[in-house]
Amino acid sequence: MSSQKRLEIFERVLDLVESVLRGKVDPFEVNVIQLLRRLREEFPKLKSWDEVNLDLESVLGLARIVVKQEEWVEHRASRLFIDPLLVTLKVETLDPKALATVLLKSWRPIVEARGVTPTFLEAAARYWMELPPFSGRREELPPEQEPSEGAELPWSAEEFEALLEAERTQLLSLLEERGGKLRYEEYVNRGEFWENVKRAYLLSFLATRGEVSLAKNPLTGEIYLVRPGKSAGTPRSMVVSFTKGEGDA
Amino acid sequence: MPEERGEDLRKKVRRAAHMLLLRSHTKPGVKGWELRRALGKDFKMVLKLLDEELKDIGFKVVAKRPDGSDAGEGDLKEAVFYVTFKEPPDWPEVRGSGWRIDEMAALAACVAFISAKGGVASREELEDLLMSKMPRWKVPGILTRLIRAGYLTEVEEGLALGWRTRVEIDIELLLSLLLGSRGT
Numbered sequence: 055m056s057s058q059k060r061l062e063i064f065e066r067v068l069d070l071v072e073s074v075l076r077g078k079v080d081p082f083e084v085n086v087i088q089l090l091r092r093l094r095e096e097f098p099k100l101k102s103w104d105e106v107n108l109d110l111e112s113v114l115g116l117a118r119i120v121v122k123q124e125e126w127v128e129h130r131a132s133r134l135f136i137d138p139l140l141v142t143l144k145v146e147t148l149d150p151k152a153l154a155t156v157l158l159k160s161w162r163p164i165v166e167a168r169g170v171t172p173t174f175l176e177a178a179a180r181y182w183m184e185l186p187p188f189s190g191r192r193e194e195l196p197p198e199q200e201p202s203e204g205a206e207l208p209w210s211a212e213e214f215e216a217l218l219e220a221e222r223t224q225l226l227s228l229l230e231e232r233g234g235k236l237r238y239e240e241y242v243n244r245g246e247f248w249e250n251v252k253r254a255y256l257l258s259f260l261a262t263r264g265e266v267s268l269a270k271n272p273l274t275g276e277i278y279l280v281r282p283g284k285s286a287g288t289p290r291s292m293v294v295s296f297t298k299g300e301g302d303a
Numbered sequence: 304m305p306e307e308r309g310e311d312l313r314k315k316v317r318r319a320a321h322m323l324l325l326r327s328h329t330k331p332g333v334k335g336w337e338l339r340r341a342l343g344k345d346f347k348m349v350l351k352l353l354d355e356e357l358k359d360i361g362f363k364v365v366a367k368r369p370d371g372s373d374a375g376e377g378d379l380k381e382a383v384f385y386v387t388f389k390e391p392p393d394w395p396e397v398r399g400s401g402w403r404i405d406e407m408a409a410l411a412a413c414v415a416f417i418s419a420k421g422g423v424a425s426r427e428e429l430e431d432l433l434m435s436k437m438p439r440w441k442v443p444g445i446l447t448r449l450i451r452a453g454y455l456t457e458v459e460e461g462l463a464l465g466w467r468t469r470v471e472i473d474i475e476l477l478l479s480l481l482l483g484s485r486g487t
Contacts, residue, residue: 077425077460129421136478138419144481145412146435152484153408153436158397160477162388164470165362166331167324264440282439 057105060096064108067093071115074122081122089116221256222265229266229281238268238277238294254296261292268292315342315349316356323353323364323386330453330466332383335366339380347379363389371469385470409433409445410454410468415481417455417464418474425461 067089073079093112100106129135145153209217229236242254257279260266269278270292277294319342322333339346354364366374366382374382392400397407416432417424426446433442446462449455453467468474 075460077420077423126421136415136419136482138416138424141412141415141419141478141481142432142435144484145415145432148481148484150404150408150436153411153481154404156477156480156484157407157411157414157472158394159391159480160473161391162471162473163392163400164331164467165324165386165388166326169325171325264443 057101060099060105061108063092063096064105064112067112068108068115071112071119074119081119081126084116084119086116086119086123218256218259221253222260225257225260225266225279226281229279234281235269236279238279241279242296251296254294268294312345312349312352315345316353318342319346319349319353320356323384332367332385332470335374335378335380335382335384338384350384357386358389361389362386365470367470371464371466387471405437405441406445406448408436409442410449411477411481412436413446413449413455413462414464414468414472414474415478417462418478423458423460423463429462 070079070084070089074081074084090113093109093116097109100109148156225241228241242257243250245253257266261268264282267280267282269280270276271278277292319338322338322341335346338350342349350364357363363386364384365387366379366384368374368378368382412432413424413429416429420428429446430442433445437445446455450457450462450465453465455462455468456465457463464474
């Protein structure tokens, strides 16, 4: 078998491991024994350290799948096992007050008093001693700018809401066409400069209202517009710089 | 002699109460070895006496292993000690503490769903579940608050139960109450 084919096998195994660990594939759908046998057949033919490393990674990945299978069996056998579908149905049929009552009856909150402790006092004293005088800090602040006359929005509240709605409809249909993901830059920078500024401004409102989400690829730094609520991690604000190009009027 | 011993124990009980009730770290709770260092070898007896004192005002001392299960006699040094309510709080107490009903309902739903999924659920699954009960725009904010408070925690595969859920909530009881309750 060629080196290329071997690499494909490793990649397939590693992808499978990733899917199982992310919960996308049932660990029992993976035929671990067959895959290990395949890796064993290939092992004597490995030619480079890269291949050995990939082989090692694949074997470790398969071992993690076995751990997942064990956890699955333990969970099914435990008293806590309930079908998630049943929980979903129960949650959907109960009103919020009944759900809150369920929590209340099984809840014993931690009791804690928040006060000034010696450690806190010590930290506060240290901070105070190191804090530069306010007059010194104030000098560093840039002078406040008076808002210019044309700084008010050119739209009334109703007009602005209508603009937002139009932008939202356009964006969501475009996202639908592109499979739910669209490059931010591509969407914003597709007209004249002030049109682009307006689009970016409206987008910031749509993102704040949760009508659209932004996702950043940590490797390339590229920002994408995605369907609301589909981004991973804790919601947070994102700064997107907007510069005037040479050709912009 | 017995009087001196009694006075010494009383002082230690007061010290234990201060340590457990006043938060000195970012998270509440005091490790067993810290209590042993501060209270001496008889720290278990001191904690038992404190527990007796607290019983009258509706609190109790609990010891938990890092995974949230109750600590046994053998692993008290590694356990983390907390003071918790002895019985579940009443509605007026909860309302006074700033909790909203929809937040409590969301927490109950998340804890039950994550437990049923074996300990981890994807953020999307939880968002879909909560959106069936509350406006869409509220959901990310509530999840963030539950994560910040330590009831949920972010892991590679999604969201799992946080340290506070393991200490404060009797998950088995919650599941049985949820399944036993009638919909409206």
